[in-house]
Amino acid sequence: MKTLESPILHRIISDSIKNSMSYTEYRLLVSKLVEQNSTTGSEKTKALIDYTMLNDRRMKRWDKTIKLSESAISTIENYNKKITWLVITESWCGDAAHIMPVIEKVVQLSSNISYKIVLRDSNEALINAFLTNGGKSIPKLIMIDDVTKEVLNTFGPRPNVATKMVNDYKAEFGKLTPEFKEALQRWYNKDKGQSTINDLMGLLK
Numbered sequence: 001m002k003t004l005e006s007p008i009l010h011r012i013i014s015d016s017i018k019n020s021m022s023y024t025e026y027r028l029l030v031s032k033l034v035e036q037n038s039t040t041g042s043e044k045t046k047a048l049i050d051y052t053m054l055n056d057r058r059m060k061r062w063d064k065t066i067k068l069s070e071s072a073i074s075t076i077e078n079y080n081k082k083i084t085w086l087v088i089t090e091s092w093c094g095d096a097a098h099i100m101p102v103i104e105k106v107v108q109l110s111s112n113i114s115y116k117i118v119l120r121d122s123n124e125a126l127i128n129a130f131l132t133n134g135g136k137s138i139p140k141l142i143m144i145d146d147v148t149k150e151v152l153n154t155f156g157p158r159p160n161v162a163t164k165m166v167n168d169y170k171a172e173f174g175k176l177t178p179e180f181k182e183a184l185q186r187w188y189n190k191d192k193g194q195s196t197i198n199d200l201m202g203l204l205k
Contacts, residue, residue, distance in 0.1 A: 023103075
């Protein structure tokens with residue numbers, strides 16, 4: 001587990017939070033980018049612009065349809081530590097479009113959890129401090145104690161079930177194919193955010 005023993009890491013996180021946006025602000029940004037036929041990030045390729053458009057539709061759907069179990073609601077409502085979930089993302093990221101609305105649904109039920117969002121390409125020092133297997137994978141959630149400023153945990157770039165699917169496929173075939181990526185999107189649609197909810201509840205227990 002990372003801790004904030006390093007003053008540099010402490011400052012990086014603090015600066016990122018100061019320059020962060022809320023989920024509502026992020027959703028407005030993505031919708032505006034769709035109108036402008038653009039995307040977040042340092043690259044503005046047609047593919048990434050198309051993904052941003054697709055993700056806007058995905059998030060609109062999940063914003064309306066994500067459901068939490070009674071058990072999850074109880075866990076969220078009984079959580080009494082003041083924390084921040086700082087999420088690193090970009091508008092073109094497919095995994096983020098399925099995950100970020102779930103985080104919002106959880107946070108809506110707790111006054112103790114603050115949900116802050118920053119963009120990866122404009123927060124290089126932050127993402128470099130939280131690499132996944134050496135890569136700048138997103139979305140990445142950093143869980144921070146608001147009192148001690150300690151990093152308590154991290155989550156991402158995918159729920160554990162999806163991570164295992166990806167790792168198993170890579171182990172067998174060497175890389176992720178377009179067919180697998182389509183299958184992963186179908187899995188997200190079928191899962192309806194429940195695996196992400198389970199992993200987030202793990203952070204709160």
